[in-house]
Amino acid sequence: MSSRSIHGSDASLEASSALSEPRERCASLSQEMGLHDVLEALPEAVYTTDANGLITFYNSAAASLWGVSPSIGESVYCGALALYWPDGTPLPHDQCPMAIALKEQRPVRGLEALAQRPDGTRIRYLAYPSPIFNACGELIGAVNMLVNFTDQAVADDAAQTHNAIVESSDDAIIAKDLNGTIINWNGGAQRLFGYSAEEAIGRPVAMLIPLDRPDEEPDILQRIRRGERIEHYETIRRRKDGSLVEISLSVSPIRNRQGRVIGAAKIARDITERRQAEAQKNLLIREMDHRVKNLFALANSVVSLSARSASTPDKLATAVSSRLTALAKAHALTLSHGLSSEQPTTLHTLIQTIIAPYAAGEDNAQSRAVVSGPDISIAGNAVTSFALLLHEFATNAAKYGALSSAEGHLEILCSTNGELFTIEWNERGGPLIDGEPTSVGFGTVLAKATVRGQLCGEISRDWKREGLSIKFVFAASSVSAQTGV
Structure with missing residues (x-):
């Protein structure tokens, strides 16, 4: 035999020996690592029983799940102290999944149950x-x-509860990704903006942004990417029908399990009614302030007018008292009647009541207003509207116009034209007028709001040099048909 053959044979033996060593080590390791060791190392709960259901082995994960370490060879079918079906109904041990598998000698896959721990x-x-x-x-x-x-x-x-809360919320709740694409849209969003979930999801949220606010959404997305929250940001959005709605917007970043921002959740609340209520409140406050100031001005005018005609302090006191009493009666007409059972009044009577505080003569008996033309019945809430309007006219006349001088007087002409009723208020004998005022006072705004909003009419003013002329037209049926609330 050649040297090569001998050497080749030796090499083969060495290779065979090298390959056999790992196999032997694996076999030795397998003998050392029993089945119980493998089951003990598993992260899930595993246990075995004999044919009668007596537990023969359980791993640590099983003891952790049950909250107790059962006795080997004594506990039957399951190591838990008590078992229940998912609906909370008690589940006897001899009817549990393991009992079924043993009795019917078949595997049971994925049957759900509840195990009660000692606590x-x-x-x-x-x-x-x-x-x-x-x-x-x-x-x-x-x-x-x-x-x-x-x-x-x-x-x-928790997710189902969260989804139910989101869906039932009156507020619009919207989720979007970092590209601004809508990924979730609740019922509140549909009610507020008019788009259904099918129409909105997958579309850019920019479809809700008015055209005059192109930078608003990119700025919000930039802040969200930085992980910022946006609280109660008041803005305007566009509905499906093109109409605009005022909203209060809160935006929060959505993070994944690693804490990375992956989107944003928006809550939008319609604040239209709140804004309207605030505007109404501010109007009422301004009106209250205006009327209180007018009352002081009127009281001052009453004293000044009475002083011009009174010859003694007693007569002055009597005149002032009489006029202030008449002024109080006129002011009472500007308050709502509510459920009052008072009878409707007439326009002429109302005018004379409003003008009474400025009556001429020492006995305050001479009216300073001449009312001509047809009369009209005024019912319910219309009395308040007319009293406010005429009170405003008389107040201005007492402060700046015909009623601010002893010689001044009013000419009030009433006329009808079909369904329309016209009142012309003309001031004469007062200070001469240089021209129309350069600014519009609150009283003018209030008068326009009363005529247009409550009486459904129109009003105009003519600043003549000899005195102010006011004309307003309204539908007679709208006044007589109004009743108390």
Whole structure:
């Protein structure tokens, strides 16, 4: 035999020896690592029973799930102290998934149940028991794996609750990704903006932004990417029908499990009614302020007018008292009647009541207003509207116009033209007028709001040099038809 053959044979023996060593080590390791060691290392709960259901082994994960370490060879079918079906109905041990697998000698896959721990908490799990047979086909026991999905079930329940809350919210709740694409749209958003979820999801949220606000959405997205929150940002959005709505907007970043911002959640609330209420409140405050100031001015005018005609202090006191009393009666007409049972008044009577505080003569008996033309009945809330309007005219006349001088007087002409009723208020004998005022006072605004908004009419003013002329027209039926609230 050649030297090469000998050397080649030696090399083969060495290679064979090198390959056999790992196999031997694996076989030795396999002998050292028994089946119980493998089952103990598994992260899920695993246990075995004999053919009668007596527990023969359980790993640490099983003891952790049950909250107790059962006695080997004594506990039957399951190591938990008590079992329940998912709906909370008690589940006897001899009817549990492991019992079914042994009695029916078949695997049971994914049957859900609850295991109660000694502290009373219940763990939701899925059972996967399988019977074990020997070489002759005889049942010798079973193995069961319990998958704890309590955390997932709680998360699912929380998610369902969260979804129900979001969907039932009156506010619009919208989710979008970092590109501004809508990914979630609740019922409140549909009610506020008019788009259904099918129409909105997948479209850019910029469809809600008015054309005059192109930079608003990019700025919001930039702040969200930085992880900022936007609280109660008041802005305007556009509905599906093109109309605009005032909203209060709150935006929060949406983060994934790693904490990275992946989108944004928006809550939009319609603040139209709130804005209207605020405007109404401010109007009422301004009106109150205006009327209080007018009352002081009127009281001053009454004293000044009475002083011009009174010859003694007693007569002055009598005149002032009489006029202030008449002024109080006129002011009372500007208050709502509510459920009052008072009879409707007439326009002429109302005018004379409003003008009474400025009567001429020492006995305050001579009216300074001449009213001509047809009269009209005024009912319910219309009395308040007319009293406010005429009170405003008389107040201005007493402060700046005909009623501010002893010689001044009013000529009030009423006329009809079909369904329309016209009142012309003409001031004469007062200070000469240089021209129309350069600014519009609150009284003028209030008068226009009363005529147009409450009487559905129109009003105009003519600043003649000899005195102011006011003309307003309204539908007679709208006045007589109004009743108390």
